[in-house]
Amino acid sequence: xxxxxxxxxxxxxxxxxxxxxxxxxxxxxxxxxxxxxxxxxxxxxxxxxxxxxxxxxxxxxxxxxxxxxxxxxxxxxxxxxxxxxxxxxxxxxxxxxxxxx
Amino acid sequence: xxxxxxxxxxxxxxxxxxxxxxxxxxxxxxxxxxxxxxxxxxxxxxxxxxxxxxxxxxxxxxxxxxxxxxxxxxxxxxxxxxxxxxxxxxxxxxxxxxxxxxxxxxxxxxxxxxxxxxxxxxxxxxxxxxxxxxxxxxxxxxxxxxxxxxxxxxxxxxxxxxxxxxxxxxxxxxxxxxxxxxxxxxxxxxxxxxxxxxxxxxxxxxxxxxxxxxxxxxxxxxxxxxxxxxxxxxxxxxxxxxxxxxxxxxxxxxxxxxxxxxxxxxxxxxxxxxxxxxxxxxxxxxxxxxxxxxxxxxxxxxxxxxxxxxxxxxxxxxxxxxxxxxxxxxxx
Numbered sequence: 001x002x003x004x005x006x007x008x009x010x011x012x013x014x015x016x017x018x019x020x021x022x023x024x025x026x027x028x029x030x031x032x033x034x035x036x037x038x039x040x041x042x043x044x045x046x047x048x049x050x051x052x053x054x055x056x057x058x059x060x061x062x063x064x065x066x067x068x069x070x071x072x073x074x075x076x077x078x079x080x081x082x083x084x085x086x087x088x089x090x091x092x093x094x095x096x097x098x099x100x101x
Numbered sequence: 102x103x104x105x106x107x108x109x110x111x112x113x114x115x116x117x118x119x120x121x122x123x124x125x126x127x128x129x130x131x132x133x134x135x136x137x138x139x140x141x142x143x144x145x146x147x148x149x150x151x152x153x154x155x156x157x158x159x160x161x162x163x164x165x166x167x168x169x170x171x172x173x174x175x176x177x178x179x180x181x182x183x184x185x186x187x188x189x190x191x192x193x194x195x196x197x198x199x200x201x202x203x204x205x206x207x208x209x210x211x212x213x214x215x216x217x218x219x220x221x222x223x224x225x226x227x228x229x230x231x232x233x234x235x236x237x238x239x240x241x242x243x244x245x246x247x248x249x250x251x252x253x254x255x256x257x258x259x260x261x262x263x264x265x266x267x268x269x270x271x272x273x274x275x276x277x278x279x280x281x282x283x284x285x286x287x288x289x290x291x292x293x294x295x296x297x298x299x300x301x302x303x304x305x306x307x308x309x310x311x312x313x314x315x316x317x318x319x320x321x322x323x324x325x326x327x328x329x330x331x332x333x334x335x336x337x338x339x340x341x342x343x344x345x346x347x348x349x350x351x352x353x354x355x356x357x358x359x360x361x362x363x364x365x366x367x368x369x370x371x372x373x374x375x376x377x378x379x380x381x382x383x384x385x386x387x388x389x390x391x392x393x394x395x396x397x398x399x400x401x402x403x404x405x406x407x408x409x410x411x412x413x414x415x416x417x418x419x420x421x422x423x424x425x426x427x428x429x430x431x432x433x
Contacts, residue, residue, distance in 0.1 A: 031223035050249065052210055055173040059214055076178060 109196035112141035114203020125406025172206025198393035216392035245332035278311035384409030
């Protein structure tokens with residue numbers, strides 16, 4: 001039986017929580033309604049997020065999640081492969097050591 | 102006694118960095134009455150600052166983002182870049198504003214990522230004072246910060262540009278026009294046709310479309326457009342100005358009679374040359390960020406840096422950021 005994964009503060013990694021965090025931060029960065037962002041939303045085609053917006057998102061997630069998991073970072077080489085909210089969610093969850101959706 | 106204004110400068114950014122940047126910084130201490138925080142490689146900067154110089158401090162930054170580096174990823178990967186350290190100095194309260202003459206995209210990215218945006222503003226815009234032989238200069242917004250624009254963003258640019266024109270140009274009720282390929286309301290591509298009614302509805306002082314030929318005339322006070330066409334318009338005006346200047350100099354040196362005439366005309370021309378010299382316009386404010394970032398021309402010499410520092414100081418003193426926040430929130 002695999003060991004249950006946890007954030008450093010003891011909370012289990014919840015993919016839904018991570019997805020919600022990504023949607024909230026994207027809505028702030030892009031100045032759009034959060035309701036218009038779904039798991040299937042594509043950053044470039046659907047949300048018109050440019051490279052600078054994605055860097056803002058990455059730094060925002062690192063700042064937020066770095067407080068909960070020491071050393072949390074998103075590898076720049078992986079950014080190009082993350083095209084949707086769901087892919088970003090699964091990537092972040094895997095970096096945190098939790099189950100992916 | 103009021104606290105002296107401190108301006109952080111990316112001392113490694115620009116075609117003539119660091120020598121001309123430091124020379125400008127040294128002059129700015131006395132000519133603009135500010136304190137300067139030079140951000141960059143200490144071993145390159147320290148020899149340029151005479152011992153005992155007051156009003157200047159150096160913050161070491163080991164990395165330099167080159168003019169051709171990809172802006173956003175460079176700022177992210179080069180945490181100890183001079184432009185990033187300058188932005189952090191403002192964020193952390195060690196400086197009131199920053200000036201950068203290096204990679205424009207990287208300067209914008211560093212300021213955006215460290216300052217954050219004004220709430221309600223999706224993307225920043227560069228507000229350039231267009232050199233003009235006119236009673237009043239013009240603001241061009243956006244001169245290249247946001248290349249791919251949504252219609253609502255251009256409305257945001259117009260509202261911020263109008264407010265900034267009040268302090269920068271000293272015009273109480275600035276006129277605003279949309280740069281297009283004709284003055285009639287129906288002119289333009291899909292973006293312009295979509296933006297036009299939005300500007301009519303949301304921007305006081307909107308007078309309709311203007312054309313490229315209206316640049317450098319002083320009317321309208323604010324020319325608003327997307328960053329793609331804005332940058333092309335600005336660079337076209339700069340190129341045309343250089344071409345005309347070259348032509349004039351060639352004519353004045355073409356015959357003995359012309360050279361005699363030049364003895365009279367040249368001093369008069371040089372006296373007025375500052376009207377169209379980018380060194381004298383003093384840099385462009387990045388509108389939409391929660392802090393003052395002045396982008397200076399990449400070819401800035403010492404005079405350009407002094408004038409950029411002046412603009413930064415003025416932006417701090419006139420509380421431009423607070424005014425822009427009020428504008429965006431609808432309070433102004």
